[in-house]
Amino acid sequence: MVAKQLDEETVKKVIRQVEFYFSDSNLPRDNFLKNTITESEDGMVSLALICSFSRMRGHLGLGDAKAEDVPEDTVEAVAETLKNSTTLKISEDGKKVGRTTELPKEEVAIEQLDSRTIAASPIEYDVKLEEVESFFGQSAKVNSVRLPRHVGDKRVFCGTALVEFSCEEDATKILTQSLTFRGAELALKPKKEFDEQRAKEEEAESTRRNMLQNRKNSPQEEEYPKGLIVAFKLKSTTSEDPSVEKGNEVKLETEGKPDSMELGTEDKKESSPENEEKTETKKLSADMYKDNKDVVLREDLKSVFQKFGTVKYIDFKMGEESGYIRFEEAEGSQKARAAAVLAEEGGLIVKNYVAILDTVTGEAEKEYWNMLRGQEKFRGNNKGNWSRGGGKNNRGGRQFNGKNNRSRDNNNSGNRPNKFHKVAAA
Incomplete structure (x- = not known):
């Protein structure tokens, strides 16, 4: 069989490339080749393996061939070519290649290379x-x-x-x-x-990279502030039913309302054509109830809770029995809860009511913040058309399904709010 012949240009490239692999320039930093030499008994390396290296495959036109796929005639041709090198030696069987001189100590070789x-x-x-x-x-x-x-x-x-x-x-x-x-x-x-x-x-x-990995592995609860929120439920301290105001038999539409509302006829029906008399509607502000001990306003809650720290927001509607206080610092909510536990009444006194406090933690706390951020996003996408509740006659504020959730009767007809007591606290 006639041995494969390499053209003159390929011969030059092959000699230069293999000499480089085994040179003082490459070997001290080429851990794979260095370890292969160390593990061999004679300090030589398979020529088929050398031919499978990336740049050698390019010189020899071998594509993506692995060591075991390199043709024998190609190995023989490379062996014959490398016999002309002054720094390399070929094994007797023509299947291995190695250095003619011993490699200097690694630290010495690297120092010389860098210089x-x-x-x-x-x-x-x-x-x-x-x-x-x-x-x-x-x-x-x-x-x-x-x-x-x-x-x-x-x-x-x-x-x-x-x-x-x-x-x-x-x-x-x-x-x-x-x-x-x-x-x-x-x-x-x-x-x-x-x-x-x-x-x-x-x-x-x-x-x-470590910072990115740590963020990726961090638990989701780190994405919102902790301990700022305290939930409360109002409990009446009197046995008197406050649903009817003395001297005034008119019920107030207060459930789901902010601290201002309308007072009028029970159903606000339109007058018939024959009856030209119009129903008069008056605006009642929260100021009318500031001295009424049976009606709890946001300002009443703020005056009580701000003793423990800066109150950032009061999530409460007049006429409801529960809500949330959001402090600026977690220390405020901690102090408020501690004071409520120590109080003889079992909570904090707000007019004729005791505000029973509870913590908002874990999934409930997470759900609260997710709800809040979702509303803020909605607000940003609906500028000029956003309101705290559903519509003109449905001013229900933030709704939350976590612990101590406020209850609402949603069986209204005609989008009218329910007729409800002045304060619906139990």
Whole structure:
């Protein structure tokens, strides 16, 4: 069988490439190849494995072939080619390759390598190794060129080329020159300085990745503030039914209303054509009830709870039996709960009622904040058309399905609010 022949250009590329693999320039930092040599009994490496390396596959036209797929005639042709190298040796069976000299100690080899290597930038992302080698080869003999990957994205070139010369003197000489590559003036520095900057960038990238991972692994409850909310339920301290005001048999429409409402006829029916007399409707403000001990207003709640800390918001409608107090700091809610527990009445006195407090934690707290943020988002998407409740006659505020949720009767007809007591507290 006639041995496969490699053309002259391929021969040059193969010799140069394999010499580089086993050189003092590459071997000290090539852990895979270095370990392969160490594990072998004779310090040599399979030629089929060498032929399966990326750049060798390109030179030999092997596509994506693995070591076991490299044809025997290709291995034989490469073996014959490498016999012309002065730094490599071929095994007797022609299937292995190795160095002719012993590799220096690793720390010595790396120190020597760094001393004759310079870093050059900026180099455009689409540059080829051969182009950089040819450019610097005009000034001195180049042993190798490396194009390190970007710290944050290993898929792309970082923009700095590492050029190794044959000796330290050549590298030192290059550093003093003013060179322009592809129209850009190059910044040249020793490899040691590049390594120091690279180490800082890698540390920063590692910190950034750790922060992102920690955020990803953090429990969801960290996404909202804790301990600001306290729930309350009003309990009457009197046995008198406050549903009817003394001297006034008119019931107030208060359920689901803010601290102002309408007072009028029970059903607000339109007058018939024959009856031209119109029903008179008067606006009643919260001021009318500020001295009424049977009607609890937001201001009444605020005057009680602000003793424990800054009250950020009071989620309560006049006529309802429960609500929420949101403090600016968690310390305020803690003090309020502690005071309620210690009180003889079992809660905080608000006019003729005792406000029984309970904590809002866990899923209930999370649901409250999700509800609140959802409404804020809705408000932002409906500027000019947003109201606290459903419509003109349905002013129900924030609804919450967590612990101590306020109850509402939604069986209204004609979108009219229910007729309800002045204060519906039990």
